[in-house]
Amino acid sequence: MKLLLYALATLSVSAIPAISIAQSSQPLTRAQVIAELIELEHAGFHPGSIDYVEYPGNLQAAEARIAAKQAKNTPTPTANGSSQ
Numbered sequence: 352m353k354l355l356l357y358a359l360a361t362l363s364v365s366a367i368p369a370i371s372i373a374q375s376s377q378p379l380t381r382a383q384v385i386a387e388l389i390e391l392e393h394a395g396f397h398p399g400s401i402d403y404v405e406y407p408g409n410l411q412a413a414e415a416r417i418a419a420k421q422a423k424n425t426p427t428p429t430a431n432g433s434s435q
Contacts, residue, residue: 390417 379387388398396413 394420 391398391410391413394413394416396409
């Protein structure tokens with residue numbers, strides 16, 4: 352039983368660096384959050400509106416419009432690997 356506890360403790364300690372490496376993305380800054388909110392408002396989502404019934408649908412629709420706009424503005428690679 353003691354051996355099992357030692358093995359479990361060793362595995363858990365060795366897994367901590369792997370977990371911390373997986374979280375390498377930096378948190379958003381205040382300016383980035385404000386810019387995203389402004390972009391959502393331009394796409395038709397208004398977080399302060401009274402119509403809470405449509406909340407998830409309105410947000411998802413605005414995010415879909417932003418994603419479509421970004422996809423349209425992103426150049427696609429051709430067969431030889433260069434963009435047009």
